[in-house]
Amino acid sequence: MAEYLAINDAIAIPRGELNLSFSRSPGPGGQNVNKVNSKATLRWSYAPSAFLPEEVKARFAKLCAKRINDAGEVVISSSRFREQRRNVDDCLEKLRQLILAATVVPRVRKRPKKSAAANAKRLQAKSERSARKQNRRMPRMDD
Numbered sequence: 339m340a341e342y343l344a345i346n347d348a349i350a351i352p353r354g355e356l357n358l359s360f361s362r363s364p365g366p367g368g369q370n371v372n373k374v375n376s377k378a379t380l381r382w383s384y385a386p387s388a389f390l391p392e393e394v395k396a397r398f399a400k401l402c403a404k405r406i407n408d409a410g411e412v413v414i415s416s417s418r419f420r421e422q423r424r425n426v427d428d429c430l431e432k433l434r435q436l437i438l439a440a441t442v443v444p445r446v447r448k449r450p451k452k453s454a455a456a457n458a459k460r461l462q463a464k465s466e467r468s469a470r471k472q473n474r475r476m477p478r479m480d481d
Contacts, residue, residue, distance in 0.1 A: 341353055343356065343430055343433070343434060344434075345434055345437045345438060345441070346438065346441065349389065349390065349391075349394070349437065349441065350389065351382070351387065351389050351390070351433075351437075352389065355382060355383070355387055355389075356380055356381075356382050356430075356433075357380070357381040357382070357411075358378060358379070358380055358381075358426060358429070359378075359379045359381070360375040360376070360377060360378055360379070360422060361375055361377045361379065362374070362375055362376075362377060363375075363376040363377035363417035363425070364377075364417060370420070374422070375422065376417065376419070376420060376421065376422045376425060377415060377416070377417040377425060378415065378416050378417075378422060378425035378426045378428070378429050379413065379414070379415040379429070380412075380413070380414045380415070380426075380429040380430070380432075380433060381411045381412070381413055382411060382412045382414075382433065383409070383410055383411045383412075384398060384399075384410075384411075384412055385410050390437070393443075394437070394440050394441050395440075397440040397441075397444075398436065398437060398440035401436060401439055401440050402436055402440075405436075412433070412436075414429050414432050414433055414436075415429065416428035416429045416432065
């Protein structure tokens, strides 16, 4: 088992920061499902971690808001497989994918500039609409 969970070339989380617990799984396993603790639950307190850059932490918190409990831990569980080891690997892969998604910097949307022809067309339509409304007025009677 590696000492670090490698996220990408720049980020690696030490395994000591990750807490794993096991329980009985509702997933596949037949009669064995009632005897073996194959469900894996991973808890990670991401806020005090020095191995995650601050901007990634902020995006990670926004991305995983529903997975963060009151203690500030990210809770990820897996019961897809019959074997405990595969469920642990699945939890680690889920965490890795979430952190990778948080490392992507969202692009800032630039407002498109309207063309001069579109602006001229808009102003022409405004003046036509204004003239139409001017024609609806009652003529003024000057003495």
